[in-house]
Amino acid sequence: MNYAKDPADYPLAAKDPALFVHQHEGAVSWGAVFAGGVGAAAFALILLTLGTGLGLTSISPWSTGASNAKALGFAAVVWVCVTSILTSGLGGYLAGRLRRRWLAVDADEIHFRDTAxxxxxxxxxxxxxxxILTSVVSGVVRTGAQTAATTAAASGSVTMEAMQRGNPAAGMNTWPLGYFVDSLFRMPAGSPPPATAATTGSNETPRAETARIFLNSxxxxxxxxxxxxAYLSQLVAQRTGLAPDAAQARVTTTYTRLLxxxxxxxxxxxSAADEARKxxxxxxxxLFISLLMGAFSASLMATYGGRVRQL
Incomplete structure (x- = not known):
C-alpha cells in the first residue's frame, strides 16, 4: 500500500504540519508496555505476599482440617482473582498513560491501540x-524433597511400596509390618516376661524371617x-508357649490383618491422589479465569489511561 507523503492529504496535518511527523510513528510504545508490565508484576508480588499473611490468619486451631482447607481455598481463589484484576488494571493504566500521544489518528484506532x-x-x-514464581516454587520443592529424603534416611523409614518389594530389614522398623510381627510373637497374658539382652539377638532371627515370609505373600x-x-505356627509356639492350634490361628489372623x-x-x-487431582x-x-479477568482489566484500564493521555 502506498502512503501519501503530502501533509495536505491529512486534514489535521494541513492545519499543523508538525502533526505529519507523528503520523508515521510506531503504533506500539514498548517503553510504556514494559513499564506497565513491570509495575503490575511488582504489585502482584506485594498482593500475593499480603494474601499469604491474611490466609494464614483464617486458620483456627478450634476448627477441623476440612473446614480450614475449604475456607482457605475459597479465600485463596477470591484473593487470586482480586489480585489479578488490580495488578493487571494498574499495568494497563500505566501503559495507557505513559505511551506516546498519538496525533492525526482517528478515535477508533486510538481505542484499538490502547487496548493492545x-x-x-x-x-x-x-x-x-x-x-519468578516458577523459580521460587522449583527451589522450594527441591529443598523440600531433599529434606524429606534426608529425614527418611535418618529415621530408617521406608514407604509402603518399598516394604512390599521385599526389604524386611527396613520393613521391621516400619509400621505396620513391624507391629504385626511383634504382635505375632507377643507373649500371652500371665506369661513370664521376655528374655533380656542375653537372648535378644536370637529372638531377632525368627522375626526377620517372619517378615520375609509375610512380604513374599x-x-x-x-x-x-x-x-x-505350618512353619510360622511352629516358631510362634516355640517362642510364646501357645498350643499348636492357637499358634496357627494367631498366624492366620495376624497375616489377614496385615493384608x-x-x-x-x-x-x-x-483417595489422596484422586483428591489431589481434583x-x-x-x-x-x-487460574485460567483469573488470567482472563486480568487481561480484560488491563485492556479496559489502558483505554481509560489512553483517553486521559489524549486530553
Missing part, C-alpha cells in the same frame, strides 16, 4: 511473574502357603 497496549502489558507482567496379596503357615491394613493404606493413598483441576480452572 493494555493486553501487551498484561502479557509482560504474566510472563515475568510466572518466571503380601506383595501380591496372596494367602500364606500351607508350608509357611487388610495394606489394602486400607493403598485405598487411602489412591484440587489441581480446580486450581487450574480458577
Amino acid at each position: 497496549h493494555g493486553f501487551l502489558s498484561w502479557a509482560v507482567a504474566t510472563l515475568f511473574t510466572a518466571a 503380601a506383595a501380591t496379596g496372596d494367602p500364606l502357603s500351607p508350608e509357611d503357615t 487388610q491394613k495394606i489394602s486400607a493404606m493403598n485405598t487411602a493413598a489412591k 484440587i489441581t483441576i480446580g486450581v487450574s480452572l480458577w
Whole structure:
C-alpha cells in the first residue's frame, strides 16, 4: 500500500504540519508496555505476599482440617482473582498513560491501540511473574524433597511400596509390618516376661524371617502357603508357649490383618491422589479465569489511561 507523503492529504496535518511527523510513528510504545508490565508484576508480588499473611490468619486451631482447607481455598481463589484484576488494571493504566500521544489518528484506532497496549502489558507482567514464581516454587520443592529424603534416611523409614518389594530389614522398623510381627510373637497374658539382652539377638532371627515370609505373600496379596503357615505356627509356639492350634490361628489372623491394613493404606493413598487431582483441576480452572479477568482489566484500564493521555 502506498502512503501519501503530502501533509495536505491529512486534514489535521494541513492545519499543523508538525502533526505529519507523528503520523508515521510506531503504533506500539514498548517503553510504556514494559513499564506497565513491570509495575503490575511488582504489585502482584506485594498482593500475593499480603494474601499469604491474611490466609494464614483464617486458620483456627478450634476448627477441623476440612473446614480450614475449604475456607482457605475459597479465600485463596477470591484473593487470586482480586489480585489479578488490580495488578493487571494498574499495568494497563500505566501503559495507557505513559505511551506516546498519538496525533492525526482517528478515535477508533486510538481505542484499538490502547487496548493492545493494555493486553501487551498484561502479557509482560504474566510472563515475568510466572518466571519468578516458577523459580521460587522449583527451589522450594527441591529443598523440600531433599529434606524429606534426608529425614527418611535418618529415621530408617521406608514407604509402603518399598516394604512390599521385599526389604524386611527396613520393613521391621516400619509400621505396620513391624507391629504385626511383634504382635505375632507377643507373649500371652500371665506369661513370664521376655528374655533380656542375653537372648535378644536370637529372638531377632525368627522375626526377620517372619517378615520375609509375610512380604513374599503380601506383595501380591496372596494367602500364606500351607508350608509357611505350618512353619510360622511352629516358631510362634516355640517362642510364646501357645498350643499348636492357637499358634496357627494367631498366624492366620495376624497375616489377614496385615493384608487388610495394606489394602486400607493403598485405598487411602489412591483417595489422596484422586483428591489431589481434583484440587489441581480446580486450581487450574480458577487460574485460567483469573488470567482472563486480568487481561480484560488491563485492556479496559489502558483505554481509560489512553483517553486521559489524549486530553
